[in-house]
Amino acid sequence: MSTSRRQFLKMIGASAVIGLGGISAFEILQPGQFEASQLSKNPEALVGKRWGMVIDMKKLDNETMQKCIDACHRIHNVPNIDNPKEEIKWIWPETFEHAFPGMESKYMSEEIEHMQFLVLCNQCDNPPCVRVCPTKATFKRADGIVMMDMHRCIGCRFCMAACPFGARSFNWRNPRPFIKEENREYPTRMKGVVEKCTLCYERLAKGLKPACVEESNGALIFGDLDDPNSEIRKVLREHYTIRRKSELGTEPSIYYII
């Protein structure tokens, strides 16, 4: 018995080092401890109560947008699958009418109508994807990041039906052959699990801002929505912003300046 127990502990330890699997194990044993231990490991880590992002469409041109997308997909080993039915994407462009259905109007400015908007998981405050997940493979951290535990997901895709933003992708096949250059610092996924943007939680732990924010030349502003003195709050005070499908009550944490 003691052997298997040791093995079990080793397995938890190993999976914690490798990636996400450990989070859940720790969360069960000692809720809340995982983040604390991870944060205390690195004093540089960014700490926030409620992470959010403002996307300033006035500053974001298509070229920069593509750079943001490429950076994210590259460092997270997001496979490049051409077939749109099986495609995996964490952050991508959509035109106004598709990103904000119901907000378009007959006589709106053509420029905005055809403008490409950068969309990603909204890290909702009230996320339906978390509500429906039968295994807690999708869960929300205290700082508002909606996380995926790829080792626990059973691939029921209930979360995909529940997310009203189409933010989630499913690995219909083994994604590994579709990764051009693997980033060894981030785990790849297997077939049959759901994935999405996790707001670069792994970079925050190292004190870095999300990759897209870093690439955006200041068009993407990342920060703590709960901190009235943060830069993001200043931007939100000064500009009129919109959120995707705010009428659904999921409380997205991604704001857009148009």
Added chain:
Amino acid sequence: MLELAIKGSRRYWSWVIFLLAIISTGVISYLYQFRVGLGITGMSRDVSWGLYIGQFTYLVGVAASAVTIVLPYYLHNYKKYGRIAILGEFVAVPSVIMCMLFIFVDLGQPLRVLNVLLHPTPNSVMFFDMIVLSGYLFLNILCGWYVLGAERKGVPPAAWIKPFIIIAICWAPSIHIVTAFLYQGLPGRHYWLTAIMAAKFLSSAFASGPSLLIIISLILRKFTRFDAGWDAIQTMAKTAAYFLIATIAFYLFEVFTAFYSNIPGHMHPIKYLFVGIHGHTKLVPVMWTCTLLLAIALPILIIPKARKNEKALGFAAVATFIALWLEKGISLVVGGFVPNPFEKVVEYWPTLPEVLIALGVWGIGFFILTILYKVAISVKEEVIFDKYGERQIRAE
């Protein structure tokens, strides 16, 4: 009693072998899916549930519908159902097993299915669905098997089983209500976001379930000496008729809400299903076939003269069963996903392996049904008279 299943006629064995062949094809296709992933299906990023979850949804209804027989028999002492009560219960067993199998084959990581138990998550409706399904399966096996055993011994069922039967009756709607809740609480899926989803589910279940039992009764009348009884079949037909009226009415209520309110999000899925959007019309034939079948079946079930005609009734039962299958087993799921959250249309159509897997699961269901019925019918052929002294089989 199980030994009764291995003594059978030639026809019985051919049927069993036929089913085993279908099951094997399904299993082989499933192994292929297991290796490659769900990419072998027609599902996509945008339509992430398809044929499998549709079958699950439909079969939950068939399972729950046993209550339309069991309730009048046990609670209202409706004697005409004496002979077939057990057949109703035995329909529920394979239906629930098929439901579970359909969820299983739909999983991307089937080997992790126990995670649902290891990490119980009461905020997920799926957790409750699992509980009500397994509970219902247990109750129906218990009640069905026990009552049949008592019948074989020629004694009335003992009193302790009564509470279980009552619980099973109350439990039946729950499996359907909870399954409806899987759909009806999701934001942004306009086709599903309706409070009468559960009511629609129950009504269509109570129309398709009795239809299936009518079909089965007619088949049994033809091929075995067991006779469900003409009155029982007629009563089931009336049940199906009333619930079919309710089902159609509920659907029309939805259409009214969507189109009179004129809210685009609510109109789009219905438009997609009946006329197509931007030239995407894959489900249009499905919906119109469904409509046509119901338009023929409904008058037959309602008009007494037509209903009493055995051939017409058989046709109406088959038409109802297929029409509601088209509605719930296919279009309901897809209608929720089209158009997608970006108001774009991505269509869905099942692939061959997907269809073979689904057929395989149906094959397993019919296999279990056949075994259970073989046992039940053999017992009934032995017993001849039921506990009310009514003849169960036709005199030669």
